[in-house]
Amino acid sequence: QSALTQPPSVSGSPGQSVTISCTGTSSDVGSYNRVSWYQQPPGTAPKLMIYEVSNRPSGVPDRFSGSKSGNTASLNISGLQAEDEAEYYCGSYTSTNTLWVFGGGTKLTVL
Amino acid sequence: QVQLVDSGGGVVQPGRSLRLSCAASGFTFSTYGMHWVRQAPGKGLEWVAVISYDGSNKYYADSVRGRFTISRDNSKNTLYLEMNSLRAEDTAVYYCAKSIHGGYYYGFDYWGQGTLVTVSS
Numbered sequence: 001q002s003a004l005t006q007p008p009s010v011s012g013s014p015g016q017s018v019t020i021s022c023t024g025t026s027s028d029v030g031s032y033n034r035v036s037w038y039q040q041p042p043g044t045a046p047k048l049m050i051y052e053v054s055n056r057p058s059g060v061p062d063r064f065s066g067s068k069s070g071n072t073a074s075l076n077i078s079g080l081q082a083e084d085e086a087e088y089y090c091g092s093y094t095s096t097n098t099l100w101v102f103g104g105g106t107k108l109t110v111l
Numbered sequence: 112q113v114q115l116v117d118s119g120g121g122v123v124q125p126g127r128s129l130r131l132s133c134a135a136s137g138f139t140f141s142t143y144g145m146h147w148v149r150q151a152p153g154k155g156l157e158w159v160a161v162i163s164y165d166g167s168n169k170y171y172a173d174s175v176r177g178r179f180t181i182s183r184d185n186s187k188n189t190l191y192l193e194m195n196s197l198r199a200e201d202t203a204v205y206y207c208a209k210s211i212h213g214g215y216y217y218g219f220d221y222w223g224q225g226t227l228v229t230v231s232s
Contacts, residue, residue: 036211036218038156045222046148046156051211057220089156093216099170100146100158100218 003101004029004090011109017078020106022090023071028101030071034093037066037075040105041086049088050075077108085110113137113221115207120226123197133190133207133223141165141185144215147192149203150225159205160192161215170215175201197230204228 005023012018022029022037029035033053038046048057050066053073065076073092077084090103119131133145147159160171160181169181180193190207204227208219 032216034217038219045206045224046219047222048211048218048220051218051220091156091158091218093218097170098158098172099161099215102156102158105155 003094003098004092004103006088006090006103006106008104009107009109011111012077012080013111014080014082016080017076018080018108020075020077020088020090020108022073022075022092022103024073024092024094024101025071027096028092028094029068029073031095032093033068035066035068035073036091037064038089038091039084039086040089046089080110082110084108113209115209115221115223117205117207117223117226120205120228122229122231124232125198125230127197128193128195129197129228131192131194131205131207131226131228135188135190135207135209138209140183140188142213144210144213145181145183145190146208146210146215146219147181147190147205148208148219148222149201149205151200151203154203157203161210162190163215164213194228197228199230202228202230 037050040046054066116134204225207223209221211217211220
């Protein structure tokens, strides 16, 4: 069982928007702005999409945005495109001795 | 450009050892924390270990503490993971990953391609 909770799957049609949630605790998401999101198409290494809750690395489209409220972080993808279909993972620093935790992953399907 | 190349994976019997390597280039390796993250077949990501930029601080996941050792050689721009007493549940693709900032609290901005470790008799 993963430390952070994500929905197993979400879906949307091209052009629509979807939101993926990531729920943690006061030991991780709730207390630190160190949440990041990773995109992983099948058979490839993860790619950083959002860091420190809402920052986008260069090269990531502004269709991707992040936010946080309390113990829950969210990744919003607007203007869905076929190339967005992938598994998405959230991750967070944690004050426990584990140091870093991930969510279980959410499979995004573009219909 | 930043490049991380993972190597050293293979098939190993339970109880045996294996050492993974990650060759880094395209950035000042000696100024960044480095991590290992693994992914069992068909499963999600699991953080394994981190080492500070100078090797003075190391942290491990509960599942590998006492069996795995992370280390680095800044003169060779290389990260290592020594894995001992391997178990079937250690079977996974192992990725090295670079810290976003110099420390190691902020996540991972570049990942290696991964190397598969299979523990089986």
